[in-house]
Each structure stands twice: as structure tokens, then as C-alpha cells.
Amino acid sequence: MRPTTRGVRVTGRSLRHTPNVHTSEYQCPRQFSQRPPRLLLLSDRSVPRPQLPFLYPSGAYPSNAQFSRLFSISANQKKFIKETARESVKWSIIIFIGTSCFSIASFGFMSERQERAFPSPHEWSLITRIRFRRGKWWQVPENNEEEGFTNWARVYEELEYALKRLEDPDKDGAGLQEQEKGGILVPGVGKAGFDISAKSEEWCQGYYEVLHGMALAAERLEGWVTTNSRRYIWAPAFVPSPDNPRPKATLPSQLPIPDENERIPASDVPETFYLKILTSKGFTTSQRMSAALGYADWLAFKKLPDSAEEMYKWALDIAISGLPTPNPTTTIDPKTAILSSTAPKESITENIVYAATNLATFHASQGNTTAALPILVSLLRARLNADPAPPKPPPKKYDSSFVGTLVSLLQEPEYPPVPPTGDEPLLRRPEDRCEEAALKSYIGEILFALAKNASGRAQGLAWVRDAVSTAKVGQSLPPMEAEPELRKKCETCEEVGLEAWGKIMTYLAAEAREKRDAVQSSAVKKLWWGVWPGAMDALEKDVEDKEGEEGGVVMRLNKLRSKMLKEELREMDKKYARTFVF
Incomplete structure (x- = not known):
């Protein structure tokens, strides 16, 4: 039972002077006067209840505890991150090794x-x-x-x-x-x-x-220029020079032309x-002679005929230096490049024929037909009199089995045999029929151009016709049919011959028409030709024959060119259909 107490009255004055009394509790104003209404139930003495972050913002700035909770990682999260990093590194290594192996x-x-x-x-x-x-x-x-x-x-x-x-x-x-x-x-x-x-x-x-x-x-x-880095190159059309005072402007996607002090030849x-x-x-003699002929062709292209002729003669001298005979004049005249008709077959080499052919062709292109014609005739005679070449050995059979293919892929391919030196005796091969056709065509054109009468023109026309026949027969030979490049070369020779034949017939047909028109336009000549019956009919028949032959040659030429164009397009389709072309 609670003991009873006696009431004590304490005045305000005594209360103020009592030192043991906790005056701070009574002097502090009430809490609801200093805190927001939401915190009225919160007491300083009692332990506060849990405050949820979304209901109780503790202040304008987050506390350290909130920072630590924000950046804290749980055990499951650590495990997930470790596994993800491990898998990323593993697959990155696998992909890198795979792509590297594929590239290699x-x-x-x-x-x-x-x-x-x-x-x-x-x-x-x-x-x-x-x-x-x-x-x-x-x-x-x-x-x-x-x-x-x-x-x-x-x-x-x-x-x-x-x-x-x-x-x-x-x-x-x-x-x-x-x-x-x-x-x-x-x-x-x-x-x-x-x-x-x-x-x-x-x-x-x-x-x-x-x-x-x-x-x-x-x-x-x-004429192309570049810079020291050699990363870009510019064509002569974009480079200002004395020969090109108004160069073209480069495209917006291209780099501009560098300054003159930065340009160097490409x-x-x-x-x-x-x-x-x-x-x-x-x-070898063949390699040196080929270089001299290539340089001569370049000089001829640059319109330096004198220098080109000297280089063609240099190439002929190189070929003569490889002759097996101590006295080369018995085989060829070094000054005129005409092969001797009494030269032994063993002394006429491939290099001599090739160098002399290029020199004769150059003379013909420069209009020096008097120097070119005897060289071409001697070359044709040498080719026709050469000994026939032995048959080629059959090509090596390729093992198309799986084991043979695998072995061929693992083995390093053999280096092909080195080409001959060209100092061997000239032999007549089936694939050389195209060269004979080209020589006949050149001879026929020159004879027709130099002819001063009808018999000389007829002789030149006969040579051109024979050239076309030789090229046509050469296409049907087994070596030509087996190798498309040789057959294409023979077709080109036939095209050249047909073109020359057509030009000759065009000239002869125009000449026959002029002769007929001259007779018909002149009364005196018409009366004179009318004395002999059938004279005018002969003129008409001559015009018809020559025009008919001209039309036939043009038809053959168009047909051949159409065939060559189809073959070329077919070959181009095959090339572009493949990934690699060799």
C-alpha cells in the first residue's frame, strides 16, 4: 500500500533559490512549439521509433549511413559480379584466339x-x-x-x-x-x-x-605525284604543270593537291x-633482249623515233651476240637486219627472229616500207624452212583423289622451269602459224601500198588472202583448241587480216566505180567503149564483183568480232564470278 504523504506547499520564490532542482526541464519550452507537427509524438528521453526513409527525411543532406548503404554490395551481388567478370574474360580470350586463328x-x-x-x-x-x-x-x-x-x-x-x-x-x-x-x-x-x-x-x-x-x-x-608518306597519289590531270596550266579540281572526298615543295614523283x-x-x-640473252625491246616500245610511245630505232638495233645486237656461229654475218646482216637465204638452220635462233620482227614492224609503222619489206620476207622464209618441233610431252596428271589433294596442299609447289635463253635453233611449232599469218598480212599490205600497177596490187591482195586462210587453219589445230589464249591470238591475227582485206577491197571497189562513172559521163569514151560489145557490161561486172567481195569480207569481219566479243564477255563473267582471279 502506497504510503501517504503530506502535502508541501512550495512557493515560487523558494523554488527559484533551490539549487538541487533541475531547472532546465522547466525552462525548456514544449517540444511541439519547436518541432514540426510530424514529430510531436517523438520524445527526447524515449528511444525513437524506426523512421522509414520515404516517410521521414532526416535532413537536406544524406548521412554517412545512407552513403554506406547506397554503395554497399551484398554477397549475392559480389558473386554475380565475379562470375560475370570471369565469363567476360574467358569469352573475350576465346573470341580473340578464334579470330586470330581465322585471320592467320x-x-x-x-x-x-x-x-x-x-x-x-x-x-x-x-x-x-x-x-x-x-x-x-x-x-x-x-x-x-x-x-x-x-x-x-x-x-x-x-x-x-x-x-x-x-x-x-x-x-x-x-x-x-x-x-x-x-x-x-x-x-x-x-x-x-x-x-x-x-x-x-x-x-x-x-x-x-x-x-x-x-x-x-x-x-x-x-606524271603521277605523291608525298613522302606515299599514302595518297594524284593523277597528272590534277597536278599543275607547264603542260597542264589549268588542272582539274579534286573531288570533295579527296585530299587537295599538296604544295609543290611537298610533291615527289610516284x-x-x-x-x-x-x-x-x-x-x-x-x-640471259632473252631477258636482256626483252628489256631492250620494252624500252624501245616505250620510246616509240613517247614519240622519240630516233631513240627507239637505236634501242631496236641494240636489241638485235644482243640477239646476235648469242649466235652459236663465230661469224654472225653468215646468218644476218647487222646493218639491214635481213636474214641470209643460205644461212644454216641451226644458226637462226628465236632471239634473232623476234628482234628482227620488232625492228621490221617499227620500220613499217614509221613509213619506211622499203627497209621493212625485205626483213619480213626473210623472216617468213626462215619460219617456213625451220625444222618441225617435236611433240610436246603430255602434261603431268593431277591426282584428284582426297589423299592426293591433301598431299599437294601440304607440299610446297615446285618452281616452274626457267624459260629458255632464246639462243636455241628456231623450230616450227603449230602455235607459230599465227606469226606466219601476221608476216603474210604485213607483206601483203606493203606490196599493195608500193604497187604501181594492177598486177602488183593483185599480188598484195593474194598475200593478205593467204594470211587470213593461214590464221583460219591455225585455229583448228589441236594445240590452238587446247589453249584458249593461243586460239584468241590466232583470232586476232584473222581479224587484222580481214580488216586489211576489207580496206583493200574498199579501195579497189571505189576505183572500179570511178572508172565506170568516168566512162558513162564522157560521150567520147562512151562511144569508144560502145564499139566493142560487152565492154560496159565488163565494167559493171567488175564493180559488182569487187563490191560483193567487199561485202563478204565485211560480213566475215563482223561475225568474227561478234564471236570474239561473246567469248570475252563470257570469260569476264567467269572471272568476276570467282573470288580470286589469277
Whole structure:
């Protein structure tokens, strides 16, 4: 039972002077006067009830506890992040290894196909062989998908890299020697020519192909400019020069032409590479002669006939130097290039015939028919009197079985046999019928042009007709039918012959019509021709015959060109249907 207490009255004054009384509790105003209405139920002495964040904002700034809760990661989240990171790293490595293996396999497959299409010497290093193959591969127009035509700047760049490695003694040029102290200096070209006689035939053949390919690329890149980085190239039409005072403007998507002090030629001059072949020691007679003829053709294209004639004669001198006889004048006259009719068959070589043919063709193109005609006649006589060539050995059979295909893919392809030197005796092959047809056509055209009477013209026309018949017969020979390129060459010879035949008949038909019209327009001549019965009918018949022959030749020519065009389009469709063209 609660004890009773007696009431004590405490005055306000005594309360104020009592030191043991907790005055702070009574002096503090009520809580509801200092706090919002939402916190009226909250007491300072009691433990506050849990306050939910969305119901009770503690203040304008979040507390440290809220920050820690915001960035805290649970155990499940840590496990998920670890597993996700582990899987991401694993699949990234797998994808990287897979794509790398696929890229390496694609590069190897491409290199293998290029090697089989454009073989390179096995003694070269891998980088040199890859550059050489790419340079040869880019020369095929269908392989340039972006441009649609041969990108000669890319060809030049690839072959130039291969050439530097081949001439570097520390890489693929071990054994190269200077012919003289400091090398041979060619005026306007620079140092040219090495002694490559210590190298193998395969190495020399590959080195020749690199130089010849760079010469062809340099011919196409004449006038093109680039910069030191060689990343971009500009055509001559966009480059201001004395020959091009008003150049074309570049497209908005192209870079502008650099300043004159930043421009450099995109390639060296072509004679740099031609003369390097001519002045090097170790090349065969055929290789040196081909370089001289290529340089001569370039000079003729640049309209330098005197220099071109000298180079054609130089090529003939190179061919004469390879004759097996000690006295070459018994085979050919070096001044006129006419083959002797009494020359033994063994002394007439392929190089002599080829060089003399190019020289005669050049004379004919320059209008010097009196010098070209005897050369062409002697060449045709030499070809017709040559011994027949033995039959070619059958091609090596290809093992198309699975095992044979697998073995052929694993083995490195053999380097093809090196071409002959050209100093062998001339033989008459079935595929040379086209060359005979071309010589007959040239002889017929020259005879018709030089003829001063009807008999001379008839003789020239007969030669042209014989040329067309020879080319037509040559297309039906088995070697021509087996190889499309040879058959196409023979069709071209027939086209040239038919075109010459048609022009001759056009001239003769016009001459016959003029003669008939002259007789009909003159009363005296008409009376004179009327004395003999049938004279006018003979003139009419002559015009009809020549016009009829002209129409027949034109029909044959159009038919042949239509056939050649269809074959060309069919071949182009096959090329563009394939991924790689070699």
C-alpha cells in the first residue's frame, strides 16, 4: 500500500533559490512549439521509433549511413559480379584466339593460292616472297575490287619493297657484287647493274620479273605525284604543270593537291629498270633482249623515233651476240637486219627472229616500207624452212583423289622451269602459224601500198588472202583448241587480216566505180567503149564483183568480232564470278 504523504506547499520564490532542482526541464519550452507537427509524438528521453526513409527525411543532406548503404554490395551481388567478370574474360580470350586463328588461316590460304598462281623462288625469304606475290596479284584487274582496274601504284609499292630486300646484302642479296668500283653510272638514271652470275637461275628469273614489273608500273605512273608518306597519289590531270596550266579540281572526298615543295614523283623513270636489266651481268640473252625491246616500245610511245630505232638495233645486237656461229654475218646482216637465204638452220635462233620482227614492224609503222619489206620476207622464209618441233610431252596428271589433294596442299609447289635463253635453233611449232599469218598480212599490205600497177596490187591482195586462210587453219589445230589464249591470238591475227582485206577491197571497189562513172559521163569514151560489145557490161561486172567481195569480207569481219566479243564477255563473267582471279 502506497504510503501517504503530506502535502508541501512550495512557493515560487523558494523554488527559484533551490539549487538541487533541475531547472532546465522547466525552462525548456514544449517540444511541439519547436518541432514540426510530424514529430510531436517523438520524445527526447524515449528511444525513437524506426523512421522509414520515404516517410521521414532526416535532413537536406544524406548521412554517412545512407552513403554506406547506397554503395554497399551484398554477397549475392559480389558473386554475380565475379562470375560475370570471369565469363567476360574467358569469352573475350576465346573470341580473340578464334579470330586470330581465322585471320592467320585466311592469310595462309591466300598466300598459298598466290604462290601457286605466281610462283616465287624458294630461296627468297618469306617477306620477300609475300611482297612479290602481292605485286603480281594486284596486276590482275579483277583482283582490284575497289577500283575495277589495275592499281599500278600498289603494284609499284609491293615490288619496290621486294626489290630493296633483293638488293640488300644482309637479306636476300647476299652474293651481289658491283661490276665496277662504285657501280656503273648511267647518265640521267644513276647507278645501275649488278653482277648476279653467282646467283641461281631461279633467283635471277625472279629478280628479272621484279624489275620488269616495276618498269611496267613506272610507265603507267609517269606524271603521277605523291608525298613522302606515299599514302595518297594524284593523277597528272590534277597536278599543275607547264603542260597542264589549268588542272582539274579534286573531288570533295579527296585530299587537295599538296604544295609543290611537298610533291615527289610516284615512281622512278622506266629507263631506270630497263637499263638495270641491260647493264646487269648474269641475265640471259632473252631477258636482256626483252628489256631492250620494252624500252624501245616505250620510246616509240613517247614519240622519240630516233631513240627507239637505236634501242631496236641494240636489241638485235644482243640477239646476235648469242649466235652459236663465230661469224654472225653468215646468218644476218647487222646493218639491214635481213636474214641470209643460205644461212644454216641451226644458226637462226628465236632471239634473232623476234628482234628482227620488232625492228621490221617499227620500220613499217614509221613509213619506211622499203627497209621493212625485205626483213619480213626473210623472216617468213626462215619460219617456213625451220625444222618441225617435236611433240610436246603430255602434261603431268593431277591426282584428284582426297589423299592426293591433301598431299599437294601440304607440299610446297615446285618452281616452274626457267624459260629458255632464246639462243636455241628456231623450230616450227603449230602455235607459230599465227606469226606466219601476221608476216603474210604485213607483206601483203606493203606490196599493195608500193604497187604501181594492177598486177602488183593483185599480188598484195593474194598475200593478205593467204594470211587470213593461214590464221583460219591455225585455229583448228589441236594445240590452238587446247589453249584458249593461243586460239584468241590466232583470232586476232584473222581479224587484222580481214580488216586489211576489207580496206583493200574498199579501195579497189571505189576505183572500179570511178572508172565506170568516168566512162558513162564522157560521150567520147562512151562511144569508144560502145564499139566493142560487152565492154560496159565488163565494167559493171567488175564493180559488182569487187563490191560483193567487199561485202563478204565485211560480213566475215563482223561475225568474227561478234564471236570474239561473246567469248570475252563470257570469260569476264567467269572471272568476276570467282573470288580470286589469277
